Each structure stands twice: as structure tokens, then as C-alpha cells.
Amino acid sequence: MSRIGFSIKEGLKGFKRARLATTITISSLAFALLLVGVFLVLSLNVERWIGDFRKKIELEVFLDNDLTESEGRQIAQKIQSVRGVDQVNYITKEKAALRFKKEFGRDIYEVLDYNPLPLSCTVTLKKGYRTGERVAKVSAAIQGIAGVSEVIYQKELMALVDRYISLIYLAAVIIGLVLITISIILLYNTIRLTIFARRDTIEIMKLVGATRSFIRRPFIVEGLIQGLIGGLLAGALLYGAVKLTRRILLPHLFHSVEIYVVLVVAGILIGMLASRLSVSRYLRNI
Structure with a gap:
């Protein structure tokens, strides 16, 4: 001491x-x-x-036009099972029409005599899957599901x-x-x-x-x-x-x-x- x-x-x-x-x-x-x-x-x-920013990342998944709503729900369930997917929000044609009216202020049926909007899903990802590379893999996996027409997300922004x-x-x-x-x-x-x-x-x-x-x-x-x-x-x-x-x-x-x-x-x-x-x-x- x-x-x-x-x-x-x-x-x-x-x-x-x-x-x-x-x-x-x-x-x-x-x-x-x-x-x-x-x-x-x-x-x-x-x-x-x-x-x-990553928490807000969503994938917009558009389905084939000739699918019924029941078939669309089945595809949404398949998307939910893809590794890295957190939540899937299935959007019917009617829901899509409501979104159109909310965003553009006009009813789709006032513009056209029919609803051309496709069935779709918005997909959010789990925490470990929000980097550009992993989002691309999830997107590719979803794109490979039969009945999926297109997957859209902010690819360029994520890479940046x-x-x-x-x-x-x-x-x-x-x-x-x-x-x-x-x-x-x-x-x-x-x-x-x-x-x-x-x-x-x-x-x-x-x-x-x-x-x-x-x-x-x-x-x-x-x-x-x-x-x-x-x-x-x-x-x-x-x-x-x-x-x-x-x-x-x-x-x-x-x-x-x-x-x-x-x-x-x-x-x-x-x-x-x-x-x-x-x-x-x-x-x-x-």
C-alpha cells in the first residue's frame, strides 16, 4: 500500500x-x-x-392478371413462407381501387369501365434481410413463385x-x-x-x-x-x-x-x- x-x-x-x-x-x-x-x-x-429507412423497405409483388382472388391468396401464403419475409399484405382488386382513389382523388371506375388493377402484395422483411444483397435474394425467390408477374423495390436507392x-x-x-x-x-x-x-x-x-x-x-x-x-x-x-x-x-x-x-x-x-x-x-x- x-x-x-x-x-x-x-x-x-x-x-x-x-x-x-x-x-x-x-x-x-x-x-x-x-x-x-x-x-x-x-x-x-x-x-x-x-x-x-430499412424498416420501411417494402417489396411490391404484382400477380398475373388472370388469377382469381382465391388463387392470389394462395400465392400470398407461399410468399409468406419465403425465408426472410416478415409480413405479407394481400391486396385485392377492390383494395387496389380504394388505394388508387386515395392517392389520385378519382375513382378508377370513373376513368375506365372496368378495374384493370392487378392483385398484389406488399411484403416487409425481417431485420436481418434488409440489405441490398439479401433483399435481392428474397425478391428473386418471390419472383420464382408461379403466378408472380413482377417484384418491385427501391433497388438503386438501397445499393446507394x-x-x-x-x-x-x-x-x-x-x-x-x-x-x-x-x-x-x-x-x-x-x-x-x-x-x-x-x-x-x-x-x-x-x-x-x-x-x-x-x-x-x-x-x-x-x-x-x-x-x-x-x-x-x-x-x-x-x-x-x-x-x-x-x-x-x-x-x-x-x-x-x-x-x-x-x-x-x-x-x-x-x-x-x-x-x-x-x-x-x-x-x-x-
């Missing part, structure tokens, strides 16, 4: 010695983590928006969404890694300055038999404190930015507690890693 107490005490002393460098480092770390948080919030909301969501995720990962790397470098250099200022003390400790882990521990504590403060500051700034954005621009912008936890934990881990790398490199050279 005395060793742990010594490490914490020395870590706090180191934190106070280079106040300007420490303040600059914490501010830079907080800014980098804030950007990471912004990308996390954006990614989370894009994922939710895409999820909402799938392509861009992949690019967004890739960009978020790359930018996140770059920002985290920058944060590690900033803390690494600050800890090096602290080590350099205390090089005489470190060498004396080595001479009297102090182990590497004992010497290393206060600097890791210092890095941990810097990372913790940077993470908390980033979380506070992100929370304020989200609240402001929701008030003046995007009232439905979503954020979660997990994002703020990630920022704080990331700050702590970055601080500990940067300080460990810095002091370990110095100890190898003495």
Missing part, C-alpha cells in the same frame, strides 16, 4: 510541476477525444437513420445506401485511429518532458535499487490523471454540443451514455499507454 501511495503522490506532483505543458496536453487530448465523440454521435445517428454507409464507417474508423494516435503522441511528449525534468531523481532511484516498475508507476499515474481529465472534459464539451445542436438544428439527434463512457475510458487508456511507452523508452537508455 505504501508503494501505491508513493506512486499516486509522485504522480500528482508530476502533474503539478509542468502545469503549462500539462494544460496544453489535456486541452489537445480533450479536443481530439471530442472529435472522436462527434464521429461516434454521427455514426450512431447515421446507423439509426439507415435502420429507420449500402455503398455510402460502408464508406462512412470506414472513414469514422480511420479518423478515429488518427485522432487517437495524435493523442498518444501528445501525451507521450509531455511525459517525456516530465521525465527529463526529473532525470536526476530517476537515476538516484536506480542507483539505490528501485525497480523499473517502481520508477515507472508515478508516471503512469500522471498519464492516467491527464487522460481522465481529458476524457471528462471531452465528454462535457460533447454533451453541451449535442444539447445545443438539438435545440437549434436537429431536435431528434440521438446520443447515449455509452459514448461518454467510451471517451473517459479511452482517455484513461491513452494516458496510461503514452506514459508507459515514454518512461519505458527512457529507462532502456539509462
